[in-house]
Amino acid sequence: MTISAEQTDYTELLAKRAQAASGATGAAFMRFSPDTVMLVAGMPDEDAFPLEALSKKAEAAILEAGKTILQYGQPKELTEWVAGFMNKEENLELKPENILLTCGSSQALSLACRAFIDPGDIILVEAPSFGGALRTFRNAEAKLLEVAMGEEGMDMVALEQKLAELKAQGLRPKFIYTIPTFHNPVGVTMGLADRQRMLDLAVEYDVMILEDDAYHGLLFEGEMPPTIFALDERRGTGRVIHTRTFSKILAAGWRLGWVAASPKVVERIQSLKDDGATNLLGSYVAYSFAKTGELEAHIEKLVNIYRQKRNRMMSALERYMPGEVQWSNPQGGFFIWLTLPENLNASTMLKKAVEAKLVYLPGAGCYAEGQGGKNNIRLSFSFVKLAQIDSAIHKLAELIDEEIKAARIPG
């Protein structure tokens, strides 16, 4: 007789990190009915996927390189392309040894922790920050300490104060984790002076910088400052672990990202990557698409699409939002960050939003120490259809307006 699998989870045998491990990144946005307007996740626009081109590339890849991409190993084509691409973009001299392909930037962050984080080690994070990264850091048993955000990303005065305060207690963080470009969730971009300052502080306090540049390249207007990684390469200190991804610029589901760092740091991180290799099929198809220049042309196309959506959402926010609501003005990326009046709770309001077929990300999950973000909302303009943005923001504004009015009624 076959008994269906029983439910023992052997809790007493679990590793400490597994006792309280929270769900994997990405599960959250699978729960809603298809007619719900998704303002929640950092998902790319699926109408923009270059399906025809990639389909042909995939067909050709298996015929032309099948004996390599079906076999064990890690062919160097995409790694070399990435190094060359970064060199061209920022006038660097990276070699393939500076690059490690990873299973999305999620795995890049996870591996950086495996290499540098012992249980209890401190990671400084922006408040707010990317919830998926916070989960990864918690799974790595790191202690997360918040650094306040300023107008352009992490506040450098707050960072120095925190570093000095910890030093006085004999504590040294392992990482400063930052999303300096089109910040997740706030949308802002750190200027050159602050990037230089963060590097100075990292050197002074002997800390590594973990630079998450997932939205790199999605610039709608103006100029981009150099990455902190590029600034660090020019100084030659090798103190930055830079993570990137193809998820926003090509295909999220292929789980392709990379680490750029000094060769020695890459070697250390690679030695803990015990999944054999990074998806040779997807890597080779991405390489086939990139080497012809099609990827760069595709990124230009994406910039136009996301700029239009950002504009549409900004206009709708200006048109419909109650005067008490504030929001960020992103120069690129996927997100706008809303600040509601302090007495509103974005998490409890979410239930009403879902009933109204609308999902956003409540801000609270973006705070490492669990206090902030109660009256914040992250809106993603990347996935939602352009034509739905105006009505979705209208609906959201009405909901917020109702909440503001309800909060005024004496209880």
Place this chain on the structure above:
Amino acid sequence: MTISAEQTDYTELLAKRAQAASGATGAAFMRFSPDTVMLVAGMPDEDAFPLEALSKKAEAAILEAGKTILQYGQPKELTEWVAGFMNKEENLELKPENILLTCGSSQALSLACRAFIDPGDIILVEAPSFGGALRTFRNAEAKLLEVAMGEEGMDMVALEQKLAELKAQGLRPKFIYTIPTFHNPVGVTMGLADRQRMLDLAVEYDVMILEDDAYHGLLFEGEMPPTIFALDERRGTGRVIHTRTFSKILAAGWRLGWVAASPKVVERIQSLKDDGATNLLGSYVAYSFAKTGELEAHIEKLVNIYRQKRNRMMSALERYMPGEVQWSNPQGGFFIWLTLPENLNASTMLKKAVEAKLVYLPGAGCYAEGQGGKNNIRLSFSFVKLAQIDSAIHKLAELIDEEIKAARIPG
């Protein structure tokens, strides 16, 4: 001015596990010239890759399911197919909740450690065992203790003795790690009675079993006993974490494997899988190939190919090997295990073999406690071309014969 990346590895900042982490699985077999006969790695036969069929499937997959497989998420198609396939094979009642797709069985093993292994926790391993798994366990900071092999895999008397001995010291291992079927590196298969016995001992001593079934399905003749996982499912204790892979039966480079376990254990393991998802492109192409029955037909074809290669290698061993050499007789899988006279050293002999354009795996790397295997060789018959086997074994036999003679000359 751009300074090329410098070489600081920030050793003093590294996590403990990273201080001594050894290279990633799979790097070892990339170093030899193309005319070297590769008897070393568990690489599949690349002439058997179904390139035409997979090329068509990949082309169609992106056109027909691109909006899903280029997006975030983890579509359930392949997971459901795997559950159904295992149910059919072993008359089980698994649901998709019993299955977690992983980046090869390498990641499956790594995740099992992340879920259950705290630094210093004990894993019992066969002596010898799979070197890649031993590296993964060491990277997880586990303490590895060897259990001797008998004629059919791990010796159950030795296992009980080790468990009792540890219990007397107040120690309880977390895992018994076993490769019961077409063992890596020895090639033998554990019989039903020992599988039952291992389960009994796991229950008695409250230990989990980590069953690595990478070579499952590659049976050349005779009958297969049930997997330990299936035996455990029938008892309903949910004590086995079973790992499998598409690497040997479809495409190693796509990094597709799975964990089968009780839903609660799967949930725990999944919560630590922080790479976002498992390669949606490869998963969907594998699913497309599997759902039509083509995968099962392909496995039959592979069995014929590998049986023929095994036969060729066994004949050559019988024909050429000196009388002092012994070897295993695998009923399936990829490997034959050679035992040379005790005064020979397979690791030092490797240099001569490489000069003779021949590579094998010295046995020493397969032992967790670093003592055994000095006079052992793992031969892989999977990758080498059929026509090369006879001459390769002839050459190896001559080398061994020379070593035997040299060892006889009084020094």
